[in-house]
Amino acid sequence: MLGIGNKINLNAGISLNIINEIQQAYNKANIVERIIYINVILFLITVLFTSFAINWLALPTSFNNFLLKPWTLISYAFIHQRLFHILSNLLVLYYIGNLFLNFYTKKQFLNFYFLGAIFGAIVFLAYYYLTNKLGTPLGGASAAVTCIFVGIATKIPRYSVQLRFIGSVELWVLAAIWVSLSILQLANPINGGAISHIGGALLGFIYASQLNKGNDIGKWFENFLDYFANLFKPKQKSNLKTVYKSNKRASKKDIEIPKQKIIDGILDKISKSGYESLTQDEKDFLFRAGKK
Numbered sequence: 438m439l440g441i442g443n444k445i446n447l448n449a450g451i452s453l454n455i456i457n458e459i460q461q462a463y464n465k466a467n468i469v470e471r472i473i474y475i476n477v478i479l480f481l482i483t484v485l486f487t488s489f490a491i492n493w494l495a496l497p498t499s500f501n502n503f504l505l506k507p508w509t510l511i512s513y514a515f516i517h518q519r520l521f522h523i524l525s526n527l528l529v530l531y532y533i534g535n536l537f538l539n540f541y542t543k544k545q546f547l548n549f550y551f552l553g554a555i556f557g558a559i560v561f562l563a564y565y566y567l568t569n570k571l572g573t574p575l576g577g578a579s580a581a582v583t584c585i586f587v588g589i590a591t592k593i594p595r596y597s598v599q600l601r602f603i604g605s606v607e608l609w610v611l612a613a614i615w616v617s618l619s620i621l622q623l624a625n626p627i628n629g630g631a632i633s634h635i636g637g638a639l640l641g642f643i644y645a646s647q648l649n650k651g652n653d654i655g656k657w658f659e660n661f662l663d664y665f666a667n668l669f670k671p672k673q674k675s676n677l678k679t680v681y682k683s684n685k686r687a688s689k690k691d692i693e694i695p696k697q698k699i700i701d702g703i704l705d706k707i708s709k710s711g712y713e714s715l716t717q718d719e720k721d722f723l724f725r726a727g728k729k
Contacts, residue, residue, distance in 0.1 A: 468543040469534035473527050479515045480523050490516050495574035498565040514554035516576040526578045537589045539723045548655035553584020553637040560636030572629040580637030586612050587641030
């Protein structure tokens with residue numbers, strides 16, 4: 438039989454292996470999957486420490502209480518109390534988020550997620566401030582997920598999704614149903630959370646519409662995240678002392694067609710003939726462009 442000391446060492450070894458495996462899975466994951474991992478971890482923390490999570494991470498209905506906890510403008514979007522709530526949000530985020538990355542960059546994905554959450558929180562606070570109604574603190578990623586959902590549906594509304602037992606459904610229809618469910622929840626006077634979903638949907642539509650016109654209204658937030666991330670990066674010294682520049686001008690053959698023009702051409706083809714009309718090379722190009 439194993440002694441007490443051996444059992445403790447065995448359990449500690451198993452725990453370390455599990456932590457290492459989770460770390461490796463997180464490092465290999467794309468940006469969508471990493472956001473999902475963070476949500477799952479904070480869901481478990483919420484289940485174990487419900488009072489703490491609600492008091493310090495959920496978005497309060499009172500504007501004065503919010504001023505004491507300004508971080509809740511973002512932290513609320515990573516906590517869930519109900520299992521069905523987190524499952525519905527993260528399932529949609531997984532499928533729609535990975536589709537999103539085929540047409541936008543991972544930095545733009547973060548812009549949509551965080552700005553959708555922030556704008557949803559602002560609408561939520563404004564709703565309770567103006568109506569003086571009673572309500573419960575807000576928690577959940579619905580506003581952020583809705584922003585991404587509506588954003589990609591605005592980009593490729595005629596994109597067809599195959600659903601089991603239903604068949605082919607265009608993306609704009611699915612997004613409309615998703616938003617309609619939030620609108621129906623507004624009938625409940627204490628469910629102010631639904632108003633934050635509408636806020637996320639509105640921002641997703643505006644952001645994607647502006648991107649279609651060549652205006653990235655979330656670029657400032659991307660720059661803010663880059664600045665914040667660079668603060669924690671160690672400065673690397675270059676070993677190269679001399680840089681030689683070539684005086685040769687690039688020939689026309691060396692000048693690549695701007696990637697955005699290629700993407701726009703493929704998107705036009707999708708809007709006219711559907712995603713299935715693309716060649717394998719075009720599908721691969723969209724996939725690679727979304728990963729960068």
